[in-house]
Amino acid sequence: MIVLSVAQVPEPPLTIEKDKVLASTRTYYQPYFKKMEEKAASLGLRTRFVVRVGHPAEEIVDMAKEERVDAIVMGHVGGPAMQRWLVGSVAKRVLSYAHCTVIIVR
DSSP states (O other): OEEEEEEOOOSSOOHHHHHHHHHHHHHHHHHHHHHHHHHHHHTTOOOEEEEEESOHHHHHHHHHHHHTOSEEEEEOOOOSHHHHHHHHHHHHHHHHHOSSEEEEEO
């Protein structure tokens, strides 16, 4: 199982910004990844945790192709109208371009 987190940088992206965002995001997610890894190990699952920087839908679809995954499972969180539109936009793009099954969990 691969757990992917994608961080976005402001447009237009600069290499320095990408590096800083990547480092900051890895630091932020480290405690969460550790808890997930422990839970997965207790269930006998092998996991790999990856952090990428870019547009979330593109990074999800690209990684799914690169890793030849069978399914993508992603969350959908309701919120203010703009947030719902943005999250929905990512989910819609992944659904449209992924080569495999996509499961969206609310």
